[in-house]
Structures are given as structure tokens and as C-alpha cells.
Amino acid sequence: MSKRDYYEVLGVARDASESAIKGAYRKKALKYHPDRNPGDAAAEEHFKEASEAYEVLSDPEKKAAYDRYGHAGIEGNFGRGGFQWSDFTHAGDFQDIFGDIFESFFGGRRSRGGAVKPKGRDLKIKVALTLEEIATGAKKNIALTRLQRCKSCDGTGAASGTGRKACSTCGGQGQVQQMARTLFGPSMTVVTCPACEGEGHIVANPCPECRGEGRERGQTTLTVHIPAGVQEGNYIPLRGQGEVGPRGGAAGDCLVFITEKEHDYFTRDGDHVIYQLPLGFAQAALGAEVEVPTLSGKALLKVPAGTQSGRVFRMGGRGIPDVNGRGVGDQLVEVVLWTPEGLSRRERELFAELAELEKVRVAKEGESFFAKVCKAFGS
Template identity: 50%
Template structure:
């Protein structure tokens, strides 16, 4: 007798999510489990069928093979119920998850403290060459009066008499599987395993206080907008002897009036005159390191781009720097003196161009278009 489709067994479509698969299996497991239906062979068969379908569809790799090749792809992945923990049932953890909804356990050992985040804005040049800053970080810290114990000086916490220091209280519950022991957090000590008779006057028994701490931060050269720096151990204190969390510094870089950045390359635009473009010249160009001289060759057109090697952004790993790209833009004079006008007319005549009377404006527009590309 051929096997039914696993999705059909669980009553699901083929695009069902992992959560849908788990919920469907829980429902069928509660309904058909052998301990809920003692002696019912049909219910036991349906439970095994649902468990086999869940064993395959709950595993991403097995599900992928099944979706492509059907039961042949799941060959060797069959499920035989041999009792608790067999096959794809997942053991006692899944049994509790199915019948009690999970979440029965609570961590009572050492826990790492919470991480913190702070935003820092820096200038374009600080991002390029790095900067050191002292930042003010509000955070929770261990109380110095009681050294984090929560008890008044000269006293110490005592073992909880209800849970005997475990932080958990066990209760027995009757289930289809028999008598099962469940644990819950002790209400007398809130799961800490300790009680404080005389609370610390500074922290009122919590063992922690809020304080603003000055932390020195080194921003490396070459960072970009959106970079996240981690300062180990500068977050919130850990619980029950656990390590502190970390502090994350998120960097934002203010835009520059002249420079733009793409990776480690820097771009800027510099104006030049008609004469400088036509005859060539040596011009002053701003860089992150200060002004430098750059040669503009004769006959340069507007929009031409020149490269200044090693004048870009340093690489974070220290392996050199990017380049700076300078785009020149030929500017057109807005006002001409009579002498300048005459010289331009003479230039046009020597170039073989005629300027009809009254067409001077058209000529100057033509000269502008020639230089502006």
C-alpha cells in the first residue's frame, strides 16, 4: 500500500511554513498518541504516519529532497515509533513542547549582560584619518556599596528557604505519559536562589545602579558611514556572575562641502578659466592633506578628470590609500570688457570664423558651448 503525501497527512499545502508544520503535528499528536488512545490500533497508525511526515518536513534538508523526489527522496528517512525519543519525535523536549507548549525551563545560571548601542557623528576628515573621543554612556553597573550583592554592608544574601537555593520549584503533574515533574520559577526569590534580609541602601537590594560612564573610543582611519564598532565588555553587567555585554558604536559621517566618497576613492570638482583650459596651466587643488599643485594640459575640455595618486581615503587595514579624482569645469565669464570682447573677435577671425554685426551674442554662446562640451 503506497504512502500518503506527507503534506496531505498533516493537512497542509506545500508552501506551509515551519511553524505551520509544527502546529499541525502538535494537533495530530495530541489527538492520536497511543497513550491518549490505549489499544486503538487505528489511532496508533495515524500517529506514526503523522510523526513520520513531521520527521521529514520539519528538517529543511529532508524536506527539500522530499519536495524534489517524493518518498524516494526520503528513502531511509522513515519513522518507526519505539517509544519516547524515537525517530523524528525529538525526545522528551518535543513531548513537553507538544503537550505543555514549551517554555518550561528558565535559565538560572550565569548570563551575559545586555549589549548597548550609541550613535556617534564624525566629520568627513575624521572618518578618513581616524579620531579619538570620550563618549558618555548611561548604563547599569554593579553597585559599589554592596559590590553587587544587593545586601547592606556587613551582611550577605541568604539561601532561599523555599527552593533551597535552586531558584526553581518542582511540581508533579499527571499526564497521558504518567506522572511528570515540572519546574517553575521560585516566587520567594524570583529565581535567584537567594533572599536579602537587609537591602543595600544605595541600590535597594538590586545590586545595580544607573550611572553615566565616560568611555574612550578610538575610531580607526578609513571608516565609512554606517560602520559599527564593538567595544567588548562595555555593556550592561552580567547576571549571576555572567560576563558583561558589549557596547556598539554606530558611526555616521557628515557630508563634506567639496569632497564626495565612493569606497576609498575621493571625488571633487574644480573650476578653471577659458584661458587655463586652452593654454594649459598649473592650478591649486584641495585635498584631504591640504592644497596641492596639479598640471592642466593645453586643450583641456570641461569635464576632464585627473587622478591624484594616494590622495584618497586610507584603507582600514592600513594597506595604503585610495586616489582622488579631480573633475575640471570650464567657467564662462558673465561680463566682458570692451577689450576682452575685441580680443575674442580677433580670435574668431584668426580661426576663420566671421561674426556678423549684431551676432556677437551668438558667437559668445558658441565659444561657451565649445568649451563646455
């Protein structure tokens, strides 16, 4: 089943502001709320669909990936079964809407006070691509070192056969009250428990391999599929491929940033590529069929007689595909007249003869000849 466009789901324009997106989601959530539509499975589906759309469009990184690559850009965000309620991170922002159904949707994910598991770090890596790879899209294997689940304790941090015990500092709540000095005098605030880092429990007997961290440095190779048409600064998010959190905490993401390798003879201008073609006087004057390189191999270009230096020929469809699948750029071939040096005797004779003929032509055509030359060189 093909997925609906997220903007369409929320009924907002693609350039809608953050607050407009939030407002649109609130409206949909209220309309399809299960309490207002008891037993209506379609309404609940709408509620979930809108929540998924909001989850993506409210996050600048996910939104950017979705804007560029559509649903494919955020595929890795959710598990195998697609978006689940446990992926929804905004329930707290809409407490008035979610309040009482929180438990049933989120399966008691936060039922034990404020205890949470710290998430692992995101990783940022760079991958350099040639223009040829950018034109076709590429599959790259990237070797990297990251913190991974400790194999000895399977990420629990506990030595084999031992378990965890409730944190005595916070009584398993993951949070403690603390007196803080504020401008208005001392005040009680709730902070993450320093003893268990918010987890609510601690490892009784730490695993000797990871010293109770539940993770260890290790090497891995990730495969990233890069669509055609990307450019410097774009990135592909690999969800859950960053570093794992301590003691079984969720993994961060790995963001693969694109860099462009400099090309020997092409320069890029958006989806177009520019090539400078050196042409001899005789070829330019008489016309010629020349071989030019393109991103997909060699091609023949017909240069008509009387071609001036600086003239640009357009080879349609020989550029880079648009990253959103809207057409393909062109190759622009700019003629650069090549002036011979170190002339042989014979060449010198021929050029001298040509020079004589030019004199005659100037005498005959006078002003108009210079006007033509000036026009050709744009001065």
C-alpha cells in the first residue's frame, strides 16, 4: 500500500511553518481522538497516520530528509512494521490530548516514574563521491568504529548470572528532588538521579568486559545506498546505526554526509555539468566532429563551421539526474580556442598566407569585419 504524503495527511502546504504544522496536527488529533470516536478503527488509523506525519514534519532533520527523498528518506526511522506509537516522541507536548490514553497507546513505556534509558550518540561520517557516482547513484560500504552492544553481557552491563537492583538513591524513580538556588530564593527541582543516570536501577556486579557499561568499541561495516543527484552537504540518515546507549539504551543514528570529489575536467552547476573543449583554429573555422567525454562515456559533438571561442553547446540529458526524479540536467560544452605554439616552418608559411588573406578581407569589408569580430568576442 502506498503511503499518503505527510503534508496532505495534515492538510498543510509544503512551506507551512512549524507552528502551522503543530496547529494542524492538534486539530487532526482532536478530531480523530479515540475518546470521541469509540470503536471506530478508521478514526484511530487517521489518528495514528497524523501522528506519524507530525513525528516526521516536526523534526527538522527528518523533515529535510522527507522533503528531499520522500518516504524513502525516512524509511530507516521506524522499525520493520513502520511507525508505532512507541516512536511518537511528542505525547508530552499534547498532554491535554494524549493524557488519559497515554497508557494504552504507549504500553506503560514510562509507567515507572521518570526512569529512562539514555540513548546512544549519533555518528556523523563523510563519504566522497565522484561526479560519475553522483550521476548514477551509488552503493557504498563504510567501515567505522563505534560503541556497540557488549557481547559478554548482551548489553546489560551485568556479569553473567547476576542482575540489576533498584537504585537506592532514587528508589527506582530515576529522578531525585534537589534544592536549587534561584533568583527567587531556594526552590525544589526534580533532576535526573546522578547515581543511576535516570535508569532507576544499577548493575550489582559489573561485567568485566565493559565494566558495567553494556557496550564496547567495535568495528562494523555499514552499507549506504545513495540516490542519484545528491550534492555536497546532503546526508543520508541510517537510523539506529549510531552508538548504542549504555546498558541496553537505544542506538543513535549514523548520518552519512555527502562530499563531492573534484573532477579532472568537469565542473558541476546544479544538475548541469560544464566541460571546456579545446578547439584548433582550423577545426573552429571549417567545422568538425569531435569526441567529448561525458559522465556516461564518450560522445560525438558536431561543431559547425565558423564557431567562435566561448560558444556553448548544450548536450541535452547528459548531466546529472534531479534528486527528486524531476528530469536530468545537460552537459554544457564551452569552446576554448586553442592557439598553437612553436610553429613548424610549414605552419608558419600557412599562417602567413592566411594573414595576407585577412588583410585583403579587411580592405574589402573594412569596418564591418571588425564589427563582426568585436561582436563575436562580446566587446
